[in-house]
Amino acid sequence: MLVTGERFTAQHAYECGLISYIAKGDLDVFTSNLAAEIARSASSTLILGKRAYYQQKEMTIQEAYEFAGRVMALNFSMDDSKEGVTAFIEKRTPHWK
Numbered sequence: 001m002l003v004t005g006e007r008f009t010a011q012h013a014y015e016c017g018l019i020s021y022i023a024k025g026d027l028d029v030f031t032s033n034l035a036a037e038i039a040r041s042a043s044s045t046l047i048l049g050k051r052a053y054y055q056q057k058e059m060t061i062q063e064a065y066e067f068a069g070r071v072m073a074l075n076f077s078m079d080d081s082k083e084g085v086t087a088f089i090e091k092r093t094p095h096w097k
Helices: 010-016 027-039 043-056 061-077 079-089
Strands: none
Touching (some): 043 061
């Protein structure tokens, strides 16, 4: 689409893997719910993941896998990750720092 300017349906974008979900109904309600779901996540984990994503974009696949492994290990050692696992096991809402 970027190169050709071709337009296509949301269904086609979904089938091609360009999008992972098609919002049905009120888009404002869908986006508000998605934003609320993201806001419930630990900001430390989101920040770490987003930074890692952009850093690995310029790496070879082998470098990216090695880097991602180190990032996941770091993430798992963070207090918010421990809280998330504990909350999941205890079937309660996590309390992020």
